[in-house]
Amino acid sequence: MQPDAKIVRAVLLGDRGAFAALVARHERAVWATAWRILRDDHAAADASQEAFLQAFNRLGDLRRSERFGVWLLRIARRESIRMARRRAREPSRSLDEAEADPSQDHFPSTRLSADAEDLLAAVARLPEHERLVVALHYLDGRPVAEVAVALGRPVGTVTKQLSRAIGRLKTITKGVIG
Numbered sequence: 001m002q003p004d005a006k007i008v009r010a011v012l013l014g015d016r017g018a019f020a021a022l023v024a025r026h027e028r029a030v031w032a033t034a035w036r037i038l039r040d041d042h043a044a045a046d047a048s049q050e051a052f053l054q055a056f057n058r059l060g061d062l063r064r065s066e067r068f069g070v071w072l073l074r075i076a077r078r079e080s081i082r083m084a085r086r087r088a089r090e091p092s093r094s095l096d097e098a099e100a101d102p103s104q105d106h107f108p109s110t111r112l113s114a115d116a117e118d119l120l121a122a123v124a125r126l127p128e129h130e131r132l133v134v135a136l137h138y139l140d141g142r143p144v145a146e147v148a149v150a151l152g153r154p155v156g157t158v159t160k161q162l163s164r165a166i167g168r169l170k171t172i173t174k175g176v177i178g
Helices: 004-012 016-038 041-057 065-089 095-100 114-124 128-139 144-151 155-172
Strands: none
Touching: 004 016, 004 065, 016 041, 016 065, 016 114, 016 128, 041 065, 065 128, 065 144, 114 128, 114 155, 128 144, 128 155, 144 155
16 A cells, blocks of 8 residues: 555646545545534535545645645545535525425435444544544554555554544543443
């Protein structure tokens, strides 16, 4: 598995397909970041897509390519907040109005359990470097060695960050997890 920095360089050199590897690597973490703010699966997917689009278009502005994941999560957070504010300004429609308009698809939002919501909230409170390793390892299911390569960090550093993150999560959630 190539580090993010190497893939970013490939994209900047014109390999547009290399960006797909970054999307695949970070999509769950970006979605979870967006969902935490928006609390809606479809809106989180929209915000995630917009965050990746913005990241692709602004990739040349990234000063430290090894910090792509952190940078991307910041973009996702900003985009989610922007989308939440826009949704709050839009007038809501009653269910009767929604049923009267058959051109609109109305999907019920899939809700996470209260425990899952609490855990995502706790993860969002972690320092950025810990939030990123937790997202890549636990949300994306990447082995520690892959996370280390992707972030350009030693395996021991990633292991220590995961350990500290779990400790913080236990404290934040008051021992409910783990």
